Amino acid sequence: MTIFVTGGAGFIGANFVLDWLAHGDEPVVNLDKLTYAGNLHNLQSVQGDARHLFVQGDIGDAALVERLLAEHRPRAIVNFAAESHVDRSIHGPEDFIQTNVVGTFRLLEAARHYWQALPATDKEAFRFLHVSTDEVYGTLAPSDPAFTEAHNYEPNSPYSASKAASDHLVRAWHHTYGLPVLTTNCSNNYGPLHFPEKLIPLMIVNALAGKSLPVYGDGMQVRDWLYVKDHCSAIRRVLQAGRVGQTYNVGGWNEKPNIDIVKTVCALLDELRPRSDGHSYTQQITYVQDRPGHDRRYAIDARKIERELGWTPAETFDTGIRKTVQWYLDNPGWVANVQSGAYRDWLQKQYEQV
Template structure:
């Protein structure tokens, strides 16, 4: 059995669904079910005996200790995190609590559990920490992409807390010998993404006839990684990644935010055309986010060289799959768009007009 934290969130749930389809091994799915955690995503595995769900907070050491003792996982995959930059600007305390204190608590529990394992099981155990490229800061137009040796320079409360968690994971490997591995990924997109993020926000607003808000001049660049490719990379790192190493996971798809919005609009024009005009007509430029990083780019050659992984999707194939999924699953979107979410979106974007 493996233990997955944050397995009802976007990337975690995709990983759980992917794992249960591809592997015979059970998953203990631990999630606090905050606003971004949605059990509806996991309906298809609700009756699968290989999927065991436990509602618990990673900051609750006693609860984590009990789960580890009862289920004895061979690995912990740590997805759980507060992950939205704008939310971290408005309320950084929750990010410090979940991303820093939560990771520390989980590491303490994992270390205590790992020490109880027999020698061979200790050698095979892994603590795989899923992190972000945002810990490296911002690139200029001509800078080389982030590598695993790029110095950390986080610029938002979110990325600072993820950087802190990365350092804690590394320290527990170096000081205590806990077999840790870290992945730093670029911007994920795909099915089941919470609708505060750019692509699902644009899809939802476009279909509702609302403005499509684009920060600043829309020229901020991100490397876009299809979530299914990310899940495949994590499986490879879990299976063959070397303890103590970090691996960058990227899609080799640098796009400006405006390019991404245009691509979504053009697909919607083709797949669900408006009565008149284009969805591009709804694009509205709004005040930029404070300290908005200009460019991220990932050099994922180490992962390809050492473990043979490279993304299967181009941006064009991945965004086509994504838009089609949202069009085909309006019930999921309606269910996840709670009153709390709608109030937050209204407050965040109203002040940028």
């Protein structure tokens, strides 16, 4: 028994691979293109582990994916591979269309051909789990109920539009071809190994470097925050027992304005790594012009996954954010490698051995 994970060197994907191998011995074939956010340092603890096979490649490379499926005969595909940064999608949307739409299409086609040729018992057991985002649902007013799985898709950025398109493809491949799919739509993840372009790691890294802490607009954009290891446990549970063809929203029940997140990070750093001048890191907060089309509020209603599969997050925001800040304080080498690009030099030296 083997699972096939795409995008398994990125933030959520790498956490999932590490979590999967910590909870069992089922091998993982890990395909990642290793764009700027894919980092083999994230998987250093399983380098040389016979249960983990890393392959550098693109989900859009149909021949490669077909070969890997034929060779390793996985019982499931878990698709994390995606371009995921909204700001980058605004400045350069084409990569998002290529990876999130075209890449997902090609992955689905390879999966369909592989699945259709399986023996009956294996065919029945096979699953294609597609990992998506709450951003496909658009934005909410302050008094609106949280997103449920029945909420209309109303994506507002090139990133969320490309993910919405991929979700629709996954749904269509199930309804048209019978491919046994599962989809998860998660809220904002945070935790270890998060590339420091996203809000929480950016605030931690900039604060420690004495740089400004840029906050878009008035900082009152609201997000639901999900600790990444909780997300991993939810995906494991959906893969284990989710109903074929269904979507499960995964959230942390932690709706908070961005400015509150920044101030919480500052307060933890004030406690754990105080500034030498005795002042609070909040003095580094700087409000900057809001980004175009910035969604005001996301909120996940995660009652379906709790009701059907018994899953709830283990971490509160207070426990999860403390663990996250401490991880960045404990891993300055990882941060330095990411910021300098040295991890890519390391990749060139190490890749032939992987």
